[in-house]
Amino acid sequence: MAPILHFNATQQDFYGGNFWDMRATGARLQSAAAEQSQGPPTNPVEMGLPDTACVAYRLSRGNYATLFVKVCGPSLQSIQWPADAEKTCSTPVGRNSVGPQLSLSTEDRNRANAVYDQFALAIAAYEASPGVNAFSSKFDAFLAGQATLTAQEQHGYALFNGHAQCNTCHLSGNANGATGGTVADAAPLFTDFTSSNLGLPKNLDLPFYHENKPDQHGFVANPQGLAFVDLGVGAFLSGSQGTPVPDQSWIQLAPQFDGKVQVPTLRNVDLRPYPGFVKSYMHNGYLKSLKEVVHFYNTRDAKCPTANDPNVKKTC
Template sequence: MKLANPGLVGVSLSLLVGSVVAGFSAIAVLSARENDSPLSPTALGEIARVEAEIDRIEAESMKRLATLPDNQVQRIELLGKLLLFDKDLSVNRNEACAFCHMPESGFTGPISEINKTTGAYPGSVRTRFSERTPQTHAYAPLAPVLHYNEGQGDLVGGNFWDMRATGRRLGNPAAEQAEGPPVDPTEMALPDIACAVYRATQRPYRALFESVWGAQAFAIDWPAGTENVCNQPGPPRADDPAPVHLSAADRGRAAATFDQMAQSIAGYEASHEVTAFSSKYDVVLAGKAQFTPQEQQGYALFRGRAKCNDCHRDGGPGEDPLFTDFTASNIGTPANPDLPYYAEDEPDAHGYVANKGGASFVDMGVGGFLANGHPLSQPSALDARWQPLAPPSRGRFQVPTLRNVDKRPSPDFVKSYGHNGYFKSLKEIVHFYNTRDVLPHCTPHDPREGTGCWPAPETSENMNTSKVGNLGLSDQEEDALVAFLQTLTDGFSPTQHR
């Protein structure tokens, strides 16, 4: 369901807070704000289920510490998995990285009710939401380091919707991406990268970490009060940007260890467990299965009249078929008025304002990163030489891989698509690509939205008009495209589909 008023959630929050003010003290107001949430009881129940599944996966992985593999690569993969499923690395010890990237949904958002409603996921501070829906981290380590391709006149590579995890420092965009969420106030919300290292020193995988990266990793003189500092949600005060007050040498050691934590996570993401190349498409490519007639028609359209392959490349000589060209594009996605981020324009219980633009916020994507960096988390330094590329990059978002685009735990599970989660099915987004410029713009509360009309784009700057908007496909051809996209789900077994 699309809400016509982006500020609707904010209005309800304001009314609730106003009623509390009338009868309680300021402290009670803050407490109410901390506990208030736009999430439904259904969503909260699904959150509890995912948290329990994270605990189960972590416990199973912990058992492997008793008999470690003697291969260092496998040790790094195990360490990365343990870090990825560790809820203690969030400020309230309730949110692991995997909360937004679970295997049953293709290592992206695992909560159907959230995908269907808010699109964005709550952070460790459960009343805080970011402005975007989670991307998959499967295949993410195969992205190139962000670079300018002069021939194309375009930036290529990086991780995140806005490419801000460039990989220029660590040589690995996925590792730099892993450094964003722990200190993003709307995600894991630690106030200092040193807090992630401090928490890791207390975890059962410490000895494994030291065996992989060296005993110096945690040889840090932690000041008194570190525990209290790390229990306070970020962001830190502007006059105290590194609130864990370490010596210069210990600060450098903590930063290096934080890098190694991120590199371990990227190592797990690159493992066969996550990046498997085991879809029906791969099996067909190997000559061990065949597409159905509908899937074959969809593949022909994908490479032909539908123009999908122009951006979601299925590979060339010497290339793995990753179904992205690692560039960015503005396909004209409408704003998603269900994002709670629009209502985060007032101080929360900790005095933090996530969205100073309120209901007028417009996500400028790559252009926003190139102009100003990201307001919530910036894991990679911005190359000032790229800032002139900001205006032509406004409104553009990274072309995502289509691998596992339909992976879901059950047929009725809802996935969301687009940088803001506006689209709720593959059929809907394929229909949008096909008819964006053909169907009229919707009026408020238009019942045809998503089928017979489309809202205006969130921003029309730099909008792709050559490959999206009027493909001339029939309804049956749209269905064929969806059928082909469903062949990109990992875990296909030819013997199970005979």
């Protein structure tokens, strides 16, 4: 699990947080995973609930409401819901993230907010449990001395830790060039929890780049169109995204982190439901296979001779 976002003055770098831009800092709930889980419920392109209190309302009507109260306390069953709660919570939030709000007293709003935090912490606890993170792969067995890598696997592991320098950011629990097999290597997460700017091209297949015209409500999702540049961590640190920055001194550091995105874990990086399933890689889905990822690292500094070169993901 990612640590709470913090700035290491010695390394001059940020560590922790969740999301590609680290904005789920974990500072408020002391859990980056919990704060990340609070994003989807009211996101207009995810669950689309109009009010965070609707999560508490849904919980109160769920089959496990009694269990929630047993674990988290009586706040959930103490809330007096308005008569139109079901109608309100069934109205999706608009594209501009505006939707109807439940009419609650100050006390009930505070209870609903507390339930929303408890809900998030419960998700984080589940995500950290052995049921989700079992660390039961062959690689984990190898580190524990209970399995042997094939010659091909051992070659890949040596390449990962050595010449390819993957281990520089995606920490495998070993120093570069090491071979593994010590207690300190148990359950590596294959990330250093920092951020990097890889010079990745824009993914113009993303609809967002083309949403520069008003919708039926007059809302323009991306006024900049194709000119939009995702500044990643820098945008979050600048405060321009509307997400509170825990430490105001971080704002002056924003330009140094423009274009950087969080280094993800490589755990289960090629896990697919079936062999022909196409996964998207990198923060914007620009690359569609691990082979393309390797080609990108090998050729990203070689400019293509022509625009729209067919070899853009192979040799340039």
